[in-house]
Structures are given as C-alpha cells and as structure tokens.
Amino acid sequence: MASSKIATQQAPIRQTIKDSAGDKVFLFIVYTVLFLVLIAVIYPLIYILSSSISSPAAVTSGRVWLWPVDISFKGFKVLFDTPQIMQGYGNSLFYTAAGTIISVVLTVMIAYPMSRKSFFGRSVIMMLITFTMLFSGGLIPTYMVVREFGMIDSRWALLIPNAVWVWQVIIARSFFQNSIPDELFEASEIDGCSDIRFMRSVVVPLSKPILAVLFLMYGVGQWNAYFDALIYLKSANLFPLQLVLRSIIIMNNSASVTDALKQVERQQLSELLKYSLIVVATLPVLIIYPFVQRYFVQGMLVGSVKG
Amino acid sequence: MKSRLPAQSGFFCAVCTVQLHKADKCTPVRGFAPFKSEFLYVKRRKCTYLEQVFFYYDQSYRKRYHTSAGSHLGGIVLEKEIVLNNKLLKAKGKRSLAEEAVRSFKKHWQLYLIIIPPVLFFLIFKYYPMLNAVLAFKDYNVIKGIWGSPWVGFKNFQLFFDNPMFWPLVKNTIYVSGYLLLAGFPIPIILALMLNEVRNGRFKRTVQLVTFAPYFISTVVMVSIIMLFLAPRLGFVNVALNYFGLDSINFLGEASMFRSIYVWSDIWQTAGYSAVIYLAALSGIDPTLYEAAKVDGASRFQKILHVDIPGILPTITIILILNVGSVMAIGFEKIYLLQNPLNKVNSEIIATYVYSVGLLNANYSFATAVGLFNSFINLVLLFVVNGLAKKFTKSSIW
Incomplete structure (x- = not known):
C-alpha cells in the first residue's frame, strides 16, 4: 500500500x-x-x-534443469505411505495449532493489561520482560528448569517453554495502546462493564489485524521450529516434521522409508524423496504466504514504531 | 478547525504572586480547538499557579491539556496534577505510590488476575533459568542438585579461558557473524533503494513477494536445500560445474567455504524480509524533497545519495545497533545443522560448543559458564554500541 x-x-x-x-x-x-x-x-x-515431481532416474542423473522431467508423483506417494513421516506431519500440525493458540492467548493476556495507563507497575513489568530479550540464563539452565517441571520428552516441552515471544508482546501492546481509545473504556466503565468483559467484547473484536499478525508469526515459528524438539524430545513418535526431515535429509538416514526396495531403486528414490519432503514441509507455509504477506509487513511496521 | 484563543489578562500565581505569561502565547498548534476551558490550580515545581486550562483532543483523539501559561505540559498530563478550583488544595498532593497501587488494584483486579499466567511464564522460564545460572559458579552434582553443589568461584570460567578451544571458538563466532554483518547488512538497504526506483508497480510487487518468500523456509529445510544443491556428486552446483568442464568441489567438506556458504545462504533467505523495513522508511520521506532534487537537476543516483539515504539513516542506525549488538548471539540452529567433522575447524562457535559440551557430554556447570560468558559479552556489546550510536547519531534503541 x-x-x-x-x-x-x-x-x-x-x-x-x-x-x-x-x-x-x-x-x-x-x-x-x-x-x-x-x-x-x-x-x-x-x-x-x-x-x-520428476522421475527418480531423472533426478539422480541430473537431467532436471528447470522444468520437471518425466513427471511422476512417486516421491509423494512414498512419503504418504511412510508412517514415520505422516506421524511427523500430524505432530507438527498439532504443535502448530495448540502452540499458536497458547501463545496468542498468553501474549494478549500480558500485552493488554500493560497497554492500560491505569495498570499500576506496568513499566516495571515491561522492563522485566524486555530484559529477557537482552539477557538469558542460557541453554543449560533453561533445560534444567524444563526438566524440573517434568516436561522432558513430553508434548508440553514444545508448547510451553517458548510460548511467549517478547517481540510479539511489544507489537501487541503498542497496537492496543494506539488503536483503542481511552474514551471507549471510559464509556464502557460508566456502563458498568468489567475489565474482562471489555477485553472480550471490545478489545478482541477491534484487534483483528494484530491477532492475525500474532497467529501467523507464532504459527510459522512453531511449524518451522526444530531446536526445542531436538533438545527436549527423545521418543521418535513425538517428533515434529522438521526433526524427521533432519534425520532423513541432513543425516541421510532414509533407510526406514525405502527399506523394502531394491538397491538401485532405493538410492534413486532416496534422492527424490529429499526434494519431495522439502516441498511437503514448506508448501503449507508458502501457499498461505501471498495472502498473508500484508499482515506480516504490517506486523513488522507496528513493531518498528519505538516505545 | 484551528482557532486562536482569545487573549486573557495576566494570571498570577496563587502562592507566590508571580505574573504568568499571557494566554495569547497559548495556541493549540496541533489538533483541534479546545472543547472546554476551566480555571484550575496547576501545580508545577514549587508553586501552585492559577491558570486557565484548555482541554482538547489531539490528532489521535487523546485528551490533552494546555494551560494559559502557554507551555505544553509535555504529552499527556495526568488528571491528578490538575486540581479543581473548588476543591481544597490539600487534595492536590500526589497520591503516594502505595495508595495508587491499592486504588488501581481494587478497580482493575481483573486485569491483575489476567496477567498472572503470562507473568508466571516469564518468571519460570526466563528468570528462574537466570537464577539457575549460578551453576556456572558451582561444581554441579546430580545428587545434591543445583543449590546443594559446592561453590567453586570462577573455576569454570578459568577452565574455559585456559582451554585451547577458547580462542578458536571466539574467533569463529566473531568471524561468522562479522562476515554476516558486513555482507548481510548493506544488501537489504541496496535492495530497498533499488526497489524504490522501480516505477512499474507489478514488477516491484513481484520482486518483493518473491524475495520475501524464503524467509518462511525453516532452518531445517534451508540447510537441506543447501546440502542438496552443494552435494559433491549429484548437487546442482557441481552438476553445473561439470557441465562447464570444471571439477566438482565438496563445498561442505571445505572448511574455508563454510562461512561463505552460511552467510550467502542467509542473505538469500532474509534480504527481502529485511528490505521491507527500509522500504517503509523510504515511503515516509517527504515527496517535496524529491521534487526539489528534480528541479535542481539531480540525477537518480544523486537523489538516492542526497535524499534517500539521509532519509532512512535513523532506521539504518537502529538496525545496525541491533545487529552489532547481537554479534555474539549468532543463531545456533543453522550452524549446528551445517556442521560436519570436516568443516568443524571453522564452524564450531560458542553456541554449538555449549550444546555439545553441556547436553551431549552432560558437563552442565562448564557449559553454563561458557553460555553465561557469551550472554554477558553480548549484553556489554549492546550497551556499548547503543551508547556510541547515541553519542554520534542521536538515535538509539532506548
């Protein structure tokens, strides 16, 4: 615009x-x-x-330059037949859905009260929160806290320890501060509206643009994350797609997928599979991207306003 | 809607009888005409003054006050500082902090209730680990726990500084992020400046859309793409090299290539995203400046040099502070995935070292000390850079 x-x-x-x-x-x-x-x-x-979407032979012999050669969907077919990958996909969907909801709710819960001038001590809390952006206890101490709460090797480890991002709190807070006029609150206060009710029936409906930004950023972040899963999860049945991807492509460990095939076919297929996997893992995000780019840009701009 | 206020005869301070400025100096420059005015006692510094206070809304519909003394009371003035004429002066005194807290708490208890879960989150997952970081000064013992383990002072730090890995780690960390800063910082600016020159809307949008897209590719996928493209035998780059009669190169096996691979893939992924912020700054530049430049016969390039770049300089400064401030905090995720035994000489940075020593070898205290050292350097760096920027350019992040 x-x-x-x-x-x-x-x-x-x-x-x-x-x-x-x-x-x-x-x-x-x-x-x-x-x-x-x-x-x-x-x-x-x-x-x-x-x-x-080329044939395995074309990929391994380097015949693909720009357009697909001998179109085949074999790679995708094998992917969808592999329980390990489908499970990773399901897990990722779950983590993304649940994690995003938890994150957005918590972010709004802290950003809104802090946007209110009548909230006592808001600048202190804001400072405490911003400080965590500059300094952190580090990897090991955080790991030990997560362990203490018994979240190691459980789904919670991916949903809770990184649920709130300071940056998103800052963005949401400055949105609430700038676009919800005090007069609206004064009016509803006179009408006997409680703070929670005001939040539910005035703030949330008025804040759709910022909620969209929060949902998208947290959603994409959660879908793309692998680090928390790498350090906190041990059981393969909990792994998100990114971790499955890592073991197949980066660690070149595709045996479990191509087990049943003959040697030559297996080699060709494992090469093709890498491409198909990348497509499958990235497509959900890239498909929605052109429609939501606007919101991302908006979010960045809100965040760049100081204060 | 602007209106000049009628001139008032002089006002005198209710306490010290000093004559105040005339009201004709008081014109709401921005915003709208006042909707009411009242004579109020206004407390400032030692004295309480009787002044005519005008209430009006500014452009963003915030209620503001303006007094006959002609001074803009600095942004939004809280109600409590202006005391109604009829009421006793006693009531004007500032409420104590405690009273205010109790008042706010009684009135808005629901807000305080709402904020509990997220605040708990920060305490547990951000501040509790900071407390746990005392581990760095202890000799961790699984049975005794963090607090039961014996104190060892700076032993772990000493071990790290004396470690032969120390300088290579610091060097690798700084080299990788320094390289990233030098190459990765100017490119989005150049991209934004060039995009700003494009007058063809569709082409501009297409370039923006496409260059922004790789930002959404996850680290794992990004590294997968790098590995597929640079694979020694079947990788696209080597196939292309062979096609032109050149020998294959094992890119990821060459330690000397590691930094370039890391940095340029990062630029490929994030340049479009980073350019957005500069584009926004560019669109905020006053168009009359361009007109003036054009009339003065400036070429497009001169216009970039003398209008565009000075216009976005504050933005550039802030982004630079943030980037330099996070030199030591370079992302673990991508480097870890790109690492292999062959390129480890150049790719082992502090963060990956903490991971392998701490979590894989379970040497908790030592790894915590290394991590703490890194965070601390980073914090100091941020303060220094911010201070320098404040001194020389007057823009800073706080």
Missing part, C-alpha cells in the same frame, strides 16, 4: 521532466540487477519443485 502511494505521488514529476540519458542507463542497471535477484531467489525454489 505504501508503495502505490509513492508511485502516485511521483507519477506527475516523471511526466513533466524527462529522464536524462544517464538516468536511463541507471534505471536499466537497476531493473537488470533486480531481475537477476528475482531469478536467483526463485530458481532454487522452482528447481526443487520440479525435481520433486
């Missing part, structure tokens, strides 16, 4: 004064460089997508 504003503001200028020859060359360079950047970013993505 910001970009279109600039374009309309500057359109008349361009019409009245023509670009000089030097400017034309400059613009040509700009367009060329940006075009190359575009290619450099999009090419690997297309390559992976193409590989994932």
